[in-house]
Amino acid sequence: MAIPIQYNIRNLKLRKSATIMTALGIALTVTTAIFIMALLAGLNAAFANSGNPLNVLVLRKGATAELTAGGVDRDALPIMKDLPGVARDPQGQPLVSGEDLLVIVLPRRDGSGDANVTVRFMTPLGLEMRPEVKLLAGGRWFTPGQREITISKAVHDRFGQTNIGDTMWIGKGTWTVVGMFDAGGTGHDSEIWGDINQLAADFDRVTYNSVLMRATDAVATDALKNRVSDDQRLKLAGMLETEYWAKQTSSGAPIKYVGTIVGIIMAIGSCFAAMNTMYAAVAYRSREIATLRVIGFSRPSILTSFVFESLLLSLLGALIGIVLMLPFNGMTTGTNNFVTFSEAVFSLRLTPGVVTAAVMFAIAMGLIGGIAPAWHAAKGEILASLRD
Amino acid sequence: MTLTRFVTKNAFRNKRRSLLTLLSIGFSLLLLTVMMTVWRAFYLSNGSAESAQRLIVRHKVSLAQFMPISYRERIRSISGVKQVVNETWFGGQYKDDKPENFFAQFGTDPQEFFRVYSEFHIPEDQLEAWQRDRAGCVVDAELAKKHGWLIGDKLHIKGTIFPFDLELTIRGMYTAPDPTESIYFNNTYLDEGFPRVKGFVGFFGVLADSPQSVPGVAKAIDDLFRNTDRPTKSESEKAFNLDWIAMMGNVKAFILSICAAVVFATLLVSANTMAMSIRERTREVALLKTLGFTRGTVLTLFVAESVSLAAAGGLLGALGASFVVFLMAHSPQMSLVLTGVKTNAPTVLVAVLVGALVGALSSFVPAYNASRRNIVEGLRHIG
Numbered sequence: 001m002a003i004p005i006q007y008n009i010r011n012l013k014l015r016k017s018a019t020i021m022t023a024l025g026i027a028l029t030v031t032t033a034i035f036i037m038a039l040l041a042g043l044n045a046a047f048a049n050s051g052n053p054l055n056v057l058v059l060r061k062g063a064t065a066e067l068t069a070g071g072v073d074r075d076a077l078p079i080m081k082d083l084p085g086v087a088r089d090p091q092g093q094p095l096v097s098g099e100d101l102l103v104i105v106l107p108r109r110d111g112s113g114d115a116n117v118t119v120r121f122m123t124p125l126g127l128e129m130r131p132e133v134k135l136l137a138g139g140r141w142f143t144p145g146q147r148e149i150t151i152s153k154a155v156h157d158r159f160g161q162t163n164i165g166d167t168m169w170i171g172k173g174t175w176t177v178v179g180m181f182d183a184g185g186t187g188h189d190s191e192i193w194g195d196i197n198q199l200a201a202d203f204d205r206v207t208y209n210s211v212l213m214r215a216t217d218a219v220a221t222d223a224l225k226n227r228v229s230d231d232q233r234l235k236l237a238g239m240l241e242t243e244y245w246a247k248q249t250s251s252g253a254p255i256k257y258v259g260t261i262v263g264i265i266m267a268i269g270s271c272f273a274a275m276n277t278m279y280a281a282v283a284y285r286s287r288e289i290a291t292l293r294v295i296g297f298s299r300p301s302i303l304t305s306f307v308f309e310s311l312l313l314s315l316l317g318a319l320i321g322i323v324l325m326l327p328f329n330g331m332t333t334g335t336n337n338f339v340t341f342s343e344a345v346f347s348l349r350l351t352p353g354v355v356t357a358a359v360m361f362a363i364a365m366g367l368i369g370g371i372a373p374a375w376h377a378a379k380g381e382i383l384a385s386l387r388d
Numbered sequence: 389m390t391l392t393r394f395v396t397k398n399a400f401r402n403k404r405r406s407l408l409t410l411l412s413i414g415f416s417l418l419l420l421t422v423m424m425t426v427w428r429a430f431y432l433s434n435g436s437a438e439s440a441q442r443l444i445v446r447h448k449v450s451l452a453q454f455m456p457i458s459y460r461e462r463i464r465s466i467s468g469v470k471q472v473v474n475e476t477w478f479g480g481q482y483k484d485d486k487p488e489n490f491f492a493q494f495g496t497d498p499q500e501f502f503r504v505y506s507e508f509h510i511p512e513d514q515l516e517a518w519q520r521d522r523a524g525c526v527v528d529a530e531l532a533k534k535h536g537w538l539i540g541d542k543l544h545i546k547g548t549i550f551p552f553d554l555e556l557t558i559r560g561m562y563t564a565p566d567p568t569e570s571i572y573f574n575n576t577y578l579d580e581g582f583p584r585v586k587g588f589v590g591f592f593g594v595l596a597d598s599p600q601s602v603p604g605v606a607k608a609i610d611d612l613f614r615n616t617d618r619p620t621k622s623e624s625e626k627a628f629n630l631d632w633i634a635m636m637g638n639v640k641a642f643i644l645s646i647c648a649a650v651v652f653a654t655l656l657v658s659a660n661t662m663a664m665s666i667r668e669r670t671r672e673v674a675l676l677k678t679l680g681f682t683r684g685t686v687l688t689l690f691v692a693e694s695v696s697l698a699a700a701g702g703l704l705g706a707l708g709a710s711f712v713v714f715l716m717a718h719s720p721q722m723s724l725v726l727t728g729v730k731t732n733a734p735t736v737l738v739a740v741l742v743g744a745l746v747g748a749l750s751s752f753v754p755a756y757n758a759s760r761r762n763i764v765e766g767l768r769h770i771g
Contacts, residue, residue: 017660017663018660018663018664021656021657021659021660022656022660024656025653025656025657028649028652028653029653031649032646032649060551061551062546062547062548062551063548063549063551064481064485064548065548065549067452067549068548068549068550068551070550070551070582070584102450102452102453103450103451103452103453104449104450105448105449105450108638110638110641112634112637112638112639112640112641113630113631113634114631114634115634115635116450116451116452116635169449170449171449172617253487254636254722254725255637257719257722258722261422261712261716262419262646265415265418265419265422265712266415266416266419266649266650266653268415269411269412269413269414269415269416269419269653269657270412270653272408272409272411272412272415273408273412273653273656273657273660275408276405276408276409276412276657276660276661277660279404279405279408280405280664333637333638334637335635335636335637336635336636336637341451341452343635
């Protein structure tokens with residue numbers, strides 16, 4: 001027969017200050033863990049969902065990122081447009097977009113310094129190929145032939161000098177911000193978009209940094225990718241756009257590393273704190289425990305009861321920790337993207353996965369912290385405890 | 389029985405509780421010490437004396453844009469500039485893209501390089517060998533040890549930013565005060581391998597004649613190129629390195645919030661322990677007061693007990709932190725950012741002081757209440 005849960009709940013309520021203090025301590029650890037996990041979840045969401053599965057990204061052979069010296073020769077574009085398997089838009093134009101990238105420096109609004117931001121230059125065809133990116137009301141897309149740029153709303157929120165109407169220096173002159181877009185939390189939310197022909201006028205570029213091609217269906221995508229890579233004339237490498245973006249989740253590596261160290265150290269500290277509280281509770285109630293044994297509750301039931309109380313304590317801490325982090329959900333932040341050499345703008349995401357992991361984390365702390373005191377409670381000799 | 393002995397005896401009266409408190413506070417303050425060490429390394433240390441005299445000059449708009457090499461001699465003519473060298477980041481891949489195999493490769497001028505980076509030491513004959521071999525390179529001695537390289541070995545670096553690979557021969561090894569995880573080769577190799585970049589370089593390393601002249605020199609350089617089509621941004625080497633760290637995110641805010649959380653958690657743990665300890669000694673306190681000890685003495689005894697426990701936890705934690713920092717500085721993921729970082733005595737002292745302060749603050753309220761409790765009530769207290 002198990003000891004009723006009411007017993008545990010009442011006891012926790014009885015020693016309020018000890019309960020609250022230990023729960024708060026656990027809550028701090030849980031909050032930190034949630035913060036780190038939410039950052040990583042946000043980064044993953046940004047890149048895992050980026051890219052169209054039917055798109056093939058073409059880079060210069062040997063390049064691992066769009067930003068390289070030299071790129072895809074402009075002469076290669078007509079050849080690529082004629083490759084079999086390339087999809088066409090309603091007007092019959094092959095969906096092949098040559099694009100250029102630049103990296104500029106913008107100041108962060110939170111005062112933590114400047115960071116690199118990627119500017120992507122494309123033709124209107126490039127816009128057509130990305131229908132998932134929505135223009136926000138109050139602005140417009142850049143006009144081909146004008147020095148205009150449309151920026152991601154996330155970039156606008158994170159960096160200064162980016163309001164509609166502001167100008168910024170890119171390349172060899174100023175460009176004006178004319179609108180904002182929302183890329184749905186994907187990798188393009190870290191970018192600024194402009195017209196490629198204006199850029200060409202500045203730089204006499206003879207290459208594209210990358211070419212984006214749309215295939216007609218999933219089978220054609222692989223075929224197209226291989227065809228581009230194998231073509232001896234072109235000296236190019238094709239890859240699935242989704243794979244290219246997925247690689248950029250590696251930017252989370254430092255966060256993961258530091259976060260794991262911080263989380264583990266805090267967790268160990270919290271375990272010891274929980275253990276301390278539970279030992280004190282057991283010592284305080286030694287006569288009660290002996291009485292329970294006299295009544296007929298078995299040793300295992302005492303053990304489970306105390307472990308359960310420890311779990312309740314840590315779950316309370318987890319609840320407080322989750323509530324503390326809720327205001328941060330969706331907060332825009334950024335970190336260095338090692339692949340694009342600029343800032344990856346993403347938002348913190350308190351996904352169900354993160355919350356579940358946090359609760360599991362708290363339960364683990366409660367279990368580890370509670371098992372030793374509970375064992376001690378169950379092990380006690382009845383007569384000795386009654387006499388205390 | 390002196391008062392000190394009384395305090396220490398009481399601090400460890402319940403060995404298990406004291407040990408757990410020590411461990412809990414210890415781990416919290418370990419984290420605090422690690423954070424403080426990282427903060428010190430990033431924001432407080434000034435680097436070597438030579439580093440304080442150096443500036444980095446790069447393209448104003450982006451590190452990814454190049455500048456003409458002709459800027460070099462124009463920078464040299466500015467007053468306050470002692471030496472200038474051009475450097476270009478090659479960013480290639482050695483073997484594969486695992487973090488253990490990552491190191492920096494820079495194309496530079498073998499004649500000028502060691503004049504600017506004067507704290508890097510290299511034997512004369514090795515330097516000359518490098519200057520004579522256009523396909524040669526010099527490597528950080530630590531890096532060579534890590535990979536088992538010897539002079540004369542060939543290094544194959546796959547180009548990722550540039551569309552060609554490097555075939556370099558190690559001609560020399562330099563020793564630097566802190567690990568640099570870099571190799572340097574002759575920039576002309578870059579020019580020949582990729583003609584389009586000929587005449588352009590990534591950035592300049594400038595040695596000023598004194599640390600005080602660095603800000604003035606930076607401004608002078610930027611003014612010189614302000615209205616050209618490739619304007620520059622010059623800053624001290626330390627500021628340049630800080631920019632890299634800042635790229636990772638709001639690191640300062642992160643460190644500060646972890647420190648705050650840790651101190652708060654320590655406060656909670658210490659307060660909890662002291663509250664429990666004091667509560668179980670209510671009768672004893674009453675006895676002490678009967679014997680003639682004043683309220684003030686009783687208060688001091690309790691606070692001293694808490695302070696010594698928390699300070700001891702701080703010491704333990706700080707010592708453990710030096711181990712964790714060592715691990716982090718040598719891990720492949722963080723070594724580039726945390727080279728040469730270690731805990732030092734002042735940091736340990738701060739951790740101990742924080743512990744002591746937290747111990748004092750957390751015990752004050754329960755100790756005060758205990759000291760003021762009516763003697764008769766205290767004697768009557770059961771449990």
